Structure formats: C-alpha cells, structure tokens
Amino acid sequence: MAIIEQRPLELTTGAPAVVERPLGVLTRPQGSTGWKSWLFTVDHKRIGILYGGTAMFFFLVGGVEALLIRLQLAQPNGTVLSADTYNQVFTMHGVTMIFLVAMPLAAAFANYLIPLQIGARDVAFPRLNAFSFWCFLFGGIFLNTSWFMGGAPDGGWFNYAPNSGVLFSPSHGIDFYALGLQITGIASLVGAINLIVTVLNMRAPGMTLMKMPVLTWMLLVVQFLLLFAIPVFTVALFLLMFDRLYDSNFFNVDAGADPLLWQHLFWIFGHPEVYILILPSFGIVSEVIPVFSRKPIFGYPFMVFSGIAIGFMGWGVWAHHMFVSGIGPISVAAFSLSTMFIAVPTGVKILNWMATMWGGRLVFSTAMLYAVALVSMFTIGGLSGVTHAISPADTQQTDTYYIVAHFHYVIFGGSVMGFFAGFYFWWPKAFGYCLDEKLGKIGFWVTLIGFNATFGPMHILGLQGMSRRIQTYSEGQGFNFWNAVASIGAFMIAFGVLLFLVNVYRSWRRARDLPAPGPDPWDARSLEWMTASPTPEHNFDEVIHVTSQDEFWHRKWGQDEEGRIVRIAATEDVAHDGSNTDVHLPSPSYWPIFAASGLPLIGYGLIFNLWFAVVGGALLLGGVYGWVFEPPDDPDAAHGHDGDHGADHGDGDGAEPADAVGDEPADDEPLDDEPAGDEPLGDEEVAPVG
Amino acid sequence: MSLRTLRIGGFVALATVLLSGCGKHPLDTFDTDGEKAELIADLFYPVLGVAIFVFIVVQSAIVYMVVKYRAPAPGPDDEVRPGGYPDDEYPGQNHGNTRLEILWTIVPTVMLAAISVFTLVSLFDLDDVEASEESLAITVVGQQWWWEFQYHLDGDTESPPDFVTANEMVIPVEVDVPLLITSRDVIHSYWIPRLNGKRDGVPGREHPWVIQANEVGRFAGQCTEFCGLSHAYMRMWTEAVSAADFDVWVENQLRTQPVLVEGDVGYDGQQLFVGNCQSCHVITGVTQRDRDGDGTPEVDTWDLYQGTDKYVDPAILTAGAAPNLTHFMTRQTFAGSFFDLYDADGDLNRAQLEAWIRNAPAEKPNNWENQQGMTPFTGLTADQVDDLVEYLTTLR
Amino acid sequence: MADTALAPPATDVHAEEDHAAPTSTGLSNDKLGMWVFLGSECLLFGGLISTYLLYKNRLPEGEIGPDDVFDIPFTSVSSFVLLMSSLTMVLALSAVQRNDIRRSRIWLLTTAMLGATFISGQVYEFTAFYREDLGYTTNLFSSAFYTLTGFHGVHVSLGIVMLMSLFVRSMKGNLDSSHSERVEIVGLYWHFVDIVWILIFTIVYLFPQ
Numbered sequence A: 001m002a003i004i005e006q007r008p009l010e011l012t013t014g015a016p017a018v019v020e021r022p023l024g025v026l027t028r029p030q031g032s033t034g035w036k037s038w039l040f041t042v043d044h045k046r047i048g049i050l051y052g053g054t055a056m057f058f059f060l061v062g063g064v065e066a067l068l069i070r071l072q073l074a075q076p077n078g079t080v081l082s083a084d085t086y087n088q089v090f091t092m093h094g095v096t097m098i099f100l101v102a103m104p105l106a107a108a109f110a111n112y113l114i115p116l117q118i119g120a121r122d123v124a125f126p127r128l129n130a131f132s133f134w135c136f137l138f139g140g141i142f143l144n145t146s147w148f149m150g151g152a153p154d155g156g157w158f159n160y161a162p163n164s165g166v167l168f169s170p171s172h173g174i175d176f177y178a179l180g181l182q183i184t185g186i187a188s189l190v191g192a193i194n195l196i197v198t199v200l201n202m203r204a205p206g207m208t209l210m211k212m213p214v215l216t217w218m219l220l221v222v223q224f225l226l227l228f229a230i231p232v233f234t235v236a237l238f239l240l241m242f243d244r245l246y247d248s249n250f251f252n253v254d255a256g257a258d259p260l261l262w263q264h265l266f267w268i269f270g271h272p273e274v275y276i277l278i279l280p281s282f283g284i285v286s287e288v289i290p291v292f293s294r295k296p297i298f299g300y301p302f303m304v305f306s307g308i309a310i311g312f313m314g315w316g317v318w319a320h321h322m323f324v325s326g327i328g329p330i331s332v333a334a335f336s337l338s339t340m341f342i343a344v345p346t347g348v349k350i351l352n353w354m355a356t357m358w359g360g361r362l363v364f365s366t367a368m369l370y371a372v373a374l375v376s377m378f379t380i381g382g383l384s385g386v387t388h389a390i391s392p393a394d395t396q397q398t399d400t401y402y403i404v405a406h407f408h409y410v411i412f413g414g415s416v417m418g419f420f421a422g423f424y425f426w427w428p429k430a431f432g433y434c435l436d437e438k439l440g441k442i443g444f445w446v447t448l449i450g451f452n453a454t455f456g457p458m459h460i461l462g463l464q465g466m467s468r469r470i471q472t473y474s475e476g477q478g479f480n481f482w483n484a485v486a487s488i489g490a491f492m493i494a495f496g497v498l499l500f501l502v503n504v505y506r507s508w509r510r511a512r513d514l515p516a517p518g519p520d521p522w523d524a525r526s527l528e529w530m531t532a533s534p535t536p537e538h539n540f541d542e543v544i545h546v547t548s549q550d551e552f553w554h555r556k557w558g559q560d561e562e563g564r565i566v567r568i569a570a571t572e573d574v575a576h577d578g579s580n581t582d583v584h585l586p587s588p589s590y591w592p593i594f595a596a597s598g599l600p601l602i603g604y605g606l607i608f609n610l611w612f613a614v615v616g617g618a619l620l621l622g623g624v625y626g627w628v629f630e631p632p633d634d635p636d637a638a639h640g641h642d643g644d645h646g647a648d649h650g651d652g653d654g655a656e657p658a659d660a661v662g663d664e665p666a667d668d669e670p671l672d673d674e675p676a677g678d679e680p681l682g683d684e685e686v687a688p689v690g
Numbered sequence B: 001m002s003l004r005t006l007r008i009g010g011f012v013a014l015a016t017v018l019l020s021g022c023g024k025h026p027l028d029t030f031d032t033d034g035e036k037a038e039l040i041a042d043l044f045y046p047v048l049g050v051a052i053f054v055f056i057v058v059q060s061a062i063v064y065m066v067v068k069y070r071a072p073a074p075g076p077d078d079e080v081r082p083g084g085y086p087d088d089e090y091p092g093q094n095h096g097n098t099r100l101e102i103l104w105t106i107v108p109t110v111m112l113a114a115i116s117v118f119t120l121v122s123l124f125d126l127d128d129v130e131a132s133e134e135s136l137a138i139t140v141v142g143q144q145w146w147w148e149f150q151y152h153l154d155g156d157t158e159s160p161p162d163f164v165t166a167n168e169m170v171i172p173v174e175v176d177v178p179l180l181i182t183s184r185d186v187i188h189s190y191w192i193p194r195l196n197g198k199r200d201g202v203p204g205r206e207h208p209w210v211i212q213a214n215e216v217g218r219f220a221g222q223c224t225e226f227c228g229l230s231h232a233y234m235r236m237w238t239e240a241v242s243a244a245d246f247d248v249w250v251e252n253q254l255r256t257q258p259v260l261v262e263g264d265v266g267y268d269g270q271q272l273f274v275g276n277c278q279s280c281h282v283i284t285g286v287t288q289r290d291r292d293g294d295g296t297p298e299v300d301t302w303d304l305y306q307g308t309d310k311y312v313d314p315a316i317l318t319a320g321a322a323p324n325l326t327h328f329m330t331r332q333t334f335a336g337s338f339f340d341l342y343d344a345d346g347d348l349n350r351a352q353l354e355a356w357i358r359n360a361p362a363e364k365p366n367n368w369e370n371q372q373g374m375t376p377f378t379g380l381t382a383d384q385v386d387d388l389v390e391y392l393t394t395l396r
Numbered sequence C: 001m002a003d004t005a006l007a008p009p010a011t012d013v014h015a016e017e018d019h020a021a022p023t024s025t026g027l028s029n030d031k032l033g034m035w036v037f038l039g040s041e042c043l044l045f046g047g048l049i050s051t052y053l054l055y056k057n058r059l060p061e062g063e064i065g066p067d068d069v070f071d072i073p074f075t076s077v078s079s080f081v082l083l084m085s086s087l088t089m090v091l092a093l094s095a096v097q098r099n100d101i102r103r104s105r106i107w108l109l110t111t112a113m114l115g116a117t118f119i120s121g122q123v124y125e126f127t128a129f130y131r132e133d134l135g136y137t138t139n140l141f142s143s144a145f146y147t148l149t150g151f152h153g154v155h156v157s158l159g160i161v162m163l164m165s166l167f168v169r170s171m172k173g174n175l176d177s178s179h180s181e182r183v184e185i186v187g188l189y190w191h192f193v194d195i196v197w198i199l200i201f202t203i204v205y206l207f208p209q
Helices: A035-039 A044-073 A083-117 A126-148 A173-201 A214-246 A260-293 A300-316 A318-322 A329-341 A343-357 A366-389 A391-397 A401-431 A437-463 A480-511 A551-556 A591-607 A610-628 B002-018 B035-068 B098-126 B243-254 B267-276 B350-358 B382-392 C029-055 C072-097 C101-131 C140-171 C177-206
Strands: A557-559 A565-567 B137-143 B146-152 B163-166 B168-172 B177-183 B188-191 B198-201 B207-211 B217-222 B235-241
Touching: A035 A044, A044 A083, A044 A126, A044 A401, A044 A480, A083 A126, A083 A173, A083 A214, A083 A260, A083 A401, A126 A173, A126 A591, A173 A214, A173 A591, A173 C029, A214 A260, A214 A300, A214 A591, A214 C029, A214 C140, A260 A300, A260 A318, A260 A343, A260 A366, A260 A401, A260 C029, A300 A329, A300 A343, A318 A329, A329 A343, A329 A366, A329 A391, A329 B098, A343 A366, A343 B035, A343 B098, A366 A391, A366 A401, A366 A437, A366 B035, A391 A437, A391 B035, A391 B098, A391 B198, A401 A437, A401 A480, A437 A480, A551 A557, A591 A610, B035 B098, B137 B168, B137 B188, B137 B198, B146 B168, B163 B168, B163 B243, B168 B243, B177 B188, B177 B198, B188 B217, B198 B207, B235 B243, B267 B382, B350 B382, C029 C140, C029 C177, C072 C101, C072 C177, C101 C140, C101 C177, C140 C177
Parallel strands: B137 B177, B168 B235
Antiparallel strands: A557 A565, B137 B146, B146 B163, B177 B207, B188 B198, B217 B235
C-alpha cells in the first residue's frame, strides 16, 4: 500500500536541518488559520474537531429523521409519511446515527484525546488521519445525496437480503447504502490502523500499557474491533453491490443462495459494532467519574480487562440477532449462553464505576451528571438485554419495540450520554472556554426525562406486541397512549439537544468576559490536562516522562504523614503553558482531501455512469501519487527538519534539545502485559499517592 | 411540529385516561393463551424479576451515593471552579479491591448460569411437538404482503396440500399443530404473540414451528420481519375452534366451488373474475389455466387429484401468487387481514371491499408495477365491481 | 513544593545512537501499520473464503461446476510461480540490506515478473472458464469463485505496482540499505498475499468438491 506514512513522528524538539527538496511536488499548504488550514490540516486535534462537528451535524439530520418517525407514529393511522418515505426515513435514521454519528463521535474523541493521553505529538500517520476524516465526510454526504437521486436506502440499516435486491428495492437507494458505507468503512479501517499504531508505538516514555488512561484503553479495543469487523462488512457490501450492479448470485434464492449468508456476515460485523459504539463512552465516563468523585478509578486492571473481555466476547455472540431466523436449536442455545455471559464484564464495569463513586466527594458538574446517567441508563439497557439473551423470550421480543427500547437505552442511554459527558468535560480543553453549567444542567434534565419518556414506553409497547419498522398501527391495537408519550418524549430530547447547541453558542459569546479556564479546570488526572487550553498545536512543550497511572494528578497531589491528600504542586507549575513554539510538526497536505474526493465520484460512477468513476479514479490515483511523492514534512515550513523521507530519520540532527536536562535515558518499555503496573492491588489497600 | 405533537399527545392521553380499562391489546405477549407462549412467559417473568431486582439495587445504590457522597456546596468565600468545585479536599483514595472484583464477577456469573439452565430447558421444550390424534400439518408461506396456509391433513408436508387458504389459519383447539414456515420472496416472520413466539419465513428454507391454543378464540398476528412497503399492513389471524367445528370447517374447505351457469346469482361476476383475476387468484374448481401447455385451459378442480396418489402440481392451488379465494366468505378479514370483511353487525363491509378491488394500491401501499401487490383495476365500472362482489359473496 | 513532581528530565529519544525506531514497541510505525493492516486483510479473505465454501456445493443438477472447469496442473504451475516469487522477494530484501543495489534490482524485477506471470495465468484461466460458459453470473459457484480469486488477483496486482515503484526508485538510485525497511514492508505484504493464495489454492482447487 502506497499510502503509508513515510516515518514516525518524533517526540522531540529539534533544530532545523538542511534538507533536500523533493521533486515534482506542489507548494505545500501552510499557515494555521483560515479555512484552508482546516481543509488541509493533518493536526489530530483539528481532525478530531472536524469529526465532532460533522458528526453533530449528522446527529441533527438523524434527529430530524427520528422526529419524523415519531410524528408518523404519534397516533394510529398516521399520515405524515408514506410507507415508502417512512422506510427510507427509518433506514437513514439508523444508518446515520450509527455510521455518521456514533462512530465518528468516537473517532472525534479518539483523535483528539489519544495522542494527548499517551503524551504524543500527533498520531502515527497524520495524513492518513486526514484522509480518514475526508472519507467519512464524503461517504456521509454521498449517502445523503441519495435523497435527491431517486430515493434513500429503504431496506433498514440491517438491510436483509433478499429484500435488498434489485428485484425488491429497484431504486438506487441500496446502491448508495452499499457504496456509501464502503467509503465510510475505509475511513474507519484506516483510522483504526492509524490509532492502533499510535497507541502501541507512540506512548511517552514510561507510559506502559497498564498506565494508559481507561479511555485510551477502551478506544484501543474499539480500534481492534473495527480492524477486524470492518473487513467482514466490506465483504458483505461487495457481495451486495455485485448482486445489485453486476447480477451475481450471492443472494439470489432462485440460484440456490441462502439469505442467511447476509445475516451472518452482517452480524459478525454488526455485533462487534455494538461494542464499537458503546466502549468509547465507557472510556469517557471512566475518565469523568474519577475526576468528579475525586478518587482514582476503582479496579483499574479490572476495568481494562473487562473492556478487553467485552471486545473478545463480542465476536462470539453475533447470532443472537438471528434467534428466529431459523439457525437451528443448537446454534441458538450456544449463542444464547455466550450472550448471557457477556453481561458479566459489562456488570463489572458498572460496579467499578459505582465503587469509584463510593466514598468519594461527588461534584455534580454537567459532565458528571451525564456520566452518572450513563451508569444508570445503561444498566437498564443491559438488564433488558439479559431478558432477550434468553432465546425463548427473544422469540416474543425480537423485532418488536422492546428491542427498539433496549438498544436505545444502550446507544442513547450509553453512547450518547457518554459523548455528552465528554463534550462538557473536554470542551474547555478543546476550545478554551467552559460550557455553561446552569444551561448544561437544564439541558441534561430535559434530555434525560425526554429520553426516558421516549424509550421507556417502548418496552411496554413491544411486550404488547408492537412490531418494529411498521409505518403505522391501527386504532384497535392498543398502542395509542404509549406511542403518544414516546412522541412527546422525542420532542423533549430534541429540545435538550437544542439547549446544548444554544449553550455552545452562548458560552462562546460569553467566554471573552469570563476568566480563561486554564489548563486544568476540573483538577483532572490524565496528561491531556497538563498542557494549555485550548491545546497548543504542538500538544506538549516537552516530553513527559510517565511514572504512574494518573501521572498528572500525582504531580499535583501527594500524601502527608497521616495519609491525607495534600497538594504538592500548583497546577500552573506542573502544566505546560504551550510556549514552546520551536517544535517540529507534520505539515498540512492537499493530498488526503484530494484523494478522498475521488471516492464518492467512483460511487456515483458505479451507480449512474462509469465516466464519473473514471474521473473519481483519476482523482484517487492522483491523490495517492502526490501523497507518495510528498514528504510528510514541508522543508519550507517554519520548523521543518529532516525533510527526507523514510526510515532515515534522525541521521542529521542529533542535537540535544535546549530544554533537555539530565541524562536519564528514555524509558521506552515495550508492551507491558503485567496487569499490576505500579498500582499494587490488595484488599482494603489504599495505594500510596505521589 | 412540537406543538402539534403535544396536542395530539394530550388528546390521546386524555382519551386513554377516559377509556382506561377498555384498552385492548390483541398482540399482547403477556396475555398468553397457548402452551408455548406460556412456556416463554414462565421463563421471562422470573428473569424479568431478577432484572428488576438488580435494577432496583443498582439505582438505589446510585441514588444513595448521590445523596450521601455529594460534595458540600461551595461556601461564599470559596473559589469556585468552572464545574462548581468548592474544595480542594480529597477523600480517602481507594484503588481497588481484588476480593470485591472477584465477588462481583462470580455472583453475576452464577446468576446467569442458573438462568441459562432454565433457558436451555425451555429452548428445547419450545421445539417439542406433542403427538395428537390429529395428523394435521400446515405449511405457512409468507409473501408480499399476505400469508398462505397449505393444509396437509395427513401431516405430510412433502406431498401437495389438500387445500389452501389465506391470512386466516384455522386450527383445532388444544392440539399442537406443526408448522413449516417459508417464504416466496423476501423474509417474513410469522407471529401470533398470544400463542407462541415468532419464526422467520426465509425463501429457500423451511423452518419448523408449532402453534397451539388452549382455548377457542381468534388470535391476532403481525408480520415482524421488515418486508418492504406494506410490512405494517401484513397481518394474520389464527382461529382455534373445537375439534368438531374444525372437522366441519375442513369438510367445507375441501368442497370445490361450483362453476356458475348463466342465470345463477353471481354469474356475471364469475365471468369477470375469470377474465380479470384468475391470472393471480385461484378459486378451486372455477378458475382455468393452461397447465399442460396444450393451448386449452383446464378447469382447476379438486377432482384432479382428490383421492388419487397421482402427483399434482401444488401450483394448482397457489398459482399466480395471490391469495386463494376459495371459500372467501368464510374468512373474517381480507387483504393481508388488514380489513374486516364484516362490520360489527355481521354485514359485509362492502365499501371497503369494493374500494380494494377497484384500487388496491390506494388502500394499502404496494408496488404493483414491480409485481409487488395487487394491481389497480380502475377501469372497472361500478356495475362490474358490484358484479364481482356479488360473485365473491357466493364463495362460502 | 514542586520537588519531586516536576517532569523528569526530557531526553531526546530520537537522538540515541541506536538507529532503531524510537517507538514504544521497537517496530517502526510503518512496519507495525502494515502488520495491523494485514490482520484486517485476514478477515477480508476469511469472509470471502467462507462465502465460497458455503456456496461451492450449492449447484443445481447439471450446472457447470468446479469439476468441469478446473485445470489443476495448470493452476499448480502458476501457484508454484507465485510461491517462487516469495523466495525472490526474500532475496531482494537481503540484497538491499547488504546494499547490493544491482542484485536488489534484479530480484525486485524478478519478483514483479513472477507476480505478473501469475496474473497472466489467472487471466488466461478466467478466459478459458468463460469460454466453457462459466460467466460471472452463471451460478453461485461462479460468482463466489470469480469474486474470491478476483480479489486475490487485485491484491497481487497492487503488490506488483508496489514492487515496480521500488524498482523505479532503485533505478533512480534511491534505494540503498538505509531504505531496506521499505522493501521489508512491501515484502510483508507480498508474502501475505502468497500465503493467502496457498489457502485459496488448497480450499478452492484441491479440496474434493
């Protein structure tokens, strides 16, 4: 593959070196302000913000779709949407919320925070990172243009064959699904490779795996899930695409095909996908709860290993989506058992969060409220999950609103609550101003109540027999009341989200009158708080040598003789102020967006007219060509050094950085698999601090 | 938009309160009336109980901690951080407790292991079919957007069915009736919540399932696997009748419809039906199609294979992929069981039936241009529609 | 106050005399990235192979199937050619590491040529099958077969492009022992593609139908 970056980024300040100018390269984009600096950026923080902003935009799109669904179902025999439109709307609601909201929001946090939490300058492959974002954006736009090109996908996000075939869905909608998700799949896969390498390879000296923050751990597990799940979905989408566009036979029942092939491939991807959606939020609250409980995370190694266990077990439960598909009682029994036991590591996490809060001094900031709401709401989703892991009960519940209730408690009550906790928590870090707490708390309660009003009644509706994906129901079916309640709740959620947006705007307007929050507004624990807010472009002024988990907190706080926690250093003395501008950074690049822009054109080409695909292919190839011949660093940029490519970094610049003192060698410990780390574990043991 | 929903919601809420107690839930999974549904409920209730218990414990613990460990509000002199931090004080730092961790790994594991034992037992019970006097078996075929039931009175689903009906399955009460569920186009799911869970009908596959009712009655169903435009409108009924009534019903179903001759009531309608409808619909004994390809259509009659072991293409009963309308008037509903055939007084729901015949896509969403769903017959005059309905009323 | 808490002395990890990559694992990012990517590729081919296994025996009576078209001796030869290319790839890497530019060029080119021979064999095979009326849309077996082997062919072709890029680089005098890791990474990919072919050849061609 030609699109691998040429070399790792050094975590160093360095003196400029004489470089050789590569041939045949356009002038590099430069500058760090203006729209161009965003378009061509390779800075992981900007890419994280781009991911977040785009995902929030799609969140509004998916939210409008949700409101349309709830309007249609607010009363029996609804006439807001026709059956055809309804099918498109609920399909796109699911596709949007999963692929264009939850996954990219996780990517936003991952991009912004992983390098900061492990004390790195950037991700391993900065341009690949940009490429990943543009693939996601163009894929999302491509998918949504289907609305204007003959209709959106109408087969549900699960898109079961053979209903997804040309015979039963003759519009181009499902072609858009197959190609659009392929494009966003590239984004996820490339991002996963990038972040895995980043976490494994670019940790600050001393930052062993078992000293990494839980969020980084959970995001690492998610990247591995993506790495292995996306290609399975890729295969499924290719088969679907070949069937639809080139008349192959993979889902052609007349030729002897088995429609369950799609279901297996889809859910082998689709179930790990569920953990891809939830684990990032598990990580986020694992950061938020300790900070606002003023205690370290309880049972750190158990938090980490339960996350890994969920990641592994997530591969052995996919067929619980197929209990009524006719896979045979033995398979049903096996998957029923495996599904039940995946509740164990999840339960361990919930209990550990609670144990973290136990005996703490809980500060109910908005972030903490959302985090506690996750613990509480996700528990409901987890428990209802156990009630349909028992497969006989699932034969009554599957494809009813009971399931809709369940997974909204998991994905909204889990993922989305976690993301909002993350927004309120890291907003000052990313933008240099805090979101308003008062408005935030009002928004939280509106959202929480609206959420429960929307999805709580769906448990009842499902058990009363209301099927999923039905465009309407009849007067005599007894579904009227709770559907009306759910619809009211949906508009409450919408109002809650609106309050969040208002909060963002208002807090930004008022920020200039308020004192800056400083590097560490919450008295937090992990490395990202050790640098200025908003994070300077170069992240840290100097390399951080890590000696313990929660390194930053341990630099601020110690123990006195009686074991009380006392401050040993002011935040300002410990945190970097971002003043070191003499840091070498990867240069912006035209090529990621250029190459990615070819992908949707290839998509349109395959659907409508191959000439588009020729143009798109040319863009992609040209982008990759330019990329390969472009060194990662611009020799003309201000702090460039070591401009030649490849593995020959470090040849010319052995200069000691000015601020390097002492002679302690870099402690680049390899993979540390020992769970104990330097946090002794024992019953009733209060670990030493400082 | 929000206001409108509020208005609707308020109205519906008010109406529900006023009508409280009258709420009927024909698809209620709790209102069980079949052994299999009871088996499922008996498993579900205790698990739900455990879940609610855990829910209460967890939520109470959270509420307790929120109250008990809340940091004191900042005093007037305290410097307040952006998050509302009053203090720089830290409680005792506790990093974990291995014993506790092991405890709360093992306790849920044991609980789930116990649940899983019951699950496995129920799971295999669910597939059990109790032997009975009746050797009846029914092949259930899902199709966009209605259900076909092929009755095999000898229980042999390999051979051609004895008769075929649509949307309403009649079964003898208290007897386990084995079903074989499949589909002709996309995946559908057969679900009578009060009698049993659901099972998908997948094209190219046949899935065994069983249906049984403890009491005489009509039990509603709904297709539960998304199957395209009219998914919401794809419903069905199962009617459990006494053994004696079942025999009477079977006797009637086995009867071939007579071919009407000029002067009979409904003759004009029959001719229209044969001219317009028989390429899709079958009325055993009346519709004609050229099965052997010799250029002359034969009459589809029961006699062709009644009582012989000569193989007869089951397509005779099902050809054209629209509901078999033999004995149409013995059903209570039509069009994927979405419309009632009779009103509350037992009179024919004539207006709806005529509207359906004239323009089906206007009544239920379909995609007839793509051969999905019934074609509109807007060219029929009012008299012709009257004639057709008159003919249908003879199909008893 | 800030006695022990201040940052330990920052050392320029990069400046250590050791040329090894200054990464936590000791592997360079590029190489680790390729390993991770290949992990993902395993699942891609896993999915395609599973699809083939599911469908190869689902032929209606009388349909044209594997037994009718496969020419095992021919495919064995082309498989052997691809396997040999792994050997020449190893030789190319070793030559680069020894800074033996001339030999490295020869072996890189040989590897690419062997790969191209394999692809030509595949093109010939596909054409022959098509002449025997086994089109892409003919039946389940043909769709699954062409998709699986086609995906592999595309991977080999990409490998050839990478090898040729290395070759062109070398001709420009830009591929000496200091760039050996680049050859190593392409080699990783190339060996992976070969191993996948061994699997495909065994499962598709050699297993009894």
